[in-house]
Amino acid sequence: MGKLISKLALEDKDINVVAACDVKNIGEDLANIVGTSDPNKIKITATKDLKEIIKDTNPNVAVDFTVAAATEKNCMICVENGIRCVIGTTALSQEFLDKFEIEIKNHHAPAVISPNMATGVNVLFKMASILTSYLSDWDIEVIEAHHHRKVDAPSGTALKLGQILSETVGSEFEEIAKFGRQRGPNKRPVGAKKEIGIHSIRGGDIVGDHTILYAGPGERIELKHQAHSRSCFADGSIVAIKFIAGAEEDKIYATREVLGL
Secondary structure, eight states, X not given: XXXXXXXXXXXXXXXXXXXXXXXXXXXXXXXXXXXXXXXXOOBEEXXXXXXXXXXXXXXXXXXXXXXXXXXXXXXXXXHHTTOEEEEOOOOOOHHHHHHHHHHHHHHTOOEEEOSOOOHHHHHHHHHHHHHHHHOTTSXXXXXXXXXXXXXXXXXXXXXXXXXXXXXXXXXXXXXXXXXXXXOOTTOOOOOOTTOEEEEEEEOTTOOEEEEEEEEETTEEEEEEXXXXXXXXXXXXXXXXXXXXXXOXXXXXXXXXXXXXX
């Protein structure tokens, strides 16, 4: 994701890339790593030097698609320096989100945080809330599939879907979410009534599939989004960068707000 977003940002006439941080490829030309040209000849610098990098380059927006532990540390540094953030990292702690939002208000530096930046996924969120309002008495299951290197399960997108579905049926997500169903030794089959099942599949190089299954008496509906490549996430991130650069309200925005959904 870092390579894809960097390439698009370097090629976008409305964006001026001033720095790139990583834990590897230190000293390498960013353009060479991502496969494009860069008149500014930005070199990759060590993330551990983030405070000095901010001081030297004075960025307006920072983009973070890493892992929760790194995001929670580095984006806090960014917001404390008045830098607006676009965050695509999942599995962020509620403690971080609560503190981050306070710092956003203190430093007038709004952020976009989304488990999925793809336009289609965010339309899926919207359509799921509408469809669920008509099918709240049906059984509802969420099935997600990703590549075998993905470290969190369920995906942040599946969790977001579960939250949307539970809100639509008027229940608390924590009360009705059922993560997988097992029938192992000394375990009885578990039914699906008045629950939202969330199931994860990890295999191969699957970019990202999300399906909502609505099952009623004698019929069913499946609402599905499939990502064919990570470019859809990168495209959405560029839109988010441009949006947050001009956002006026000091808060955490979701991608649905970026897209006007």
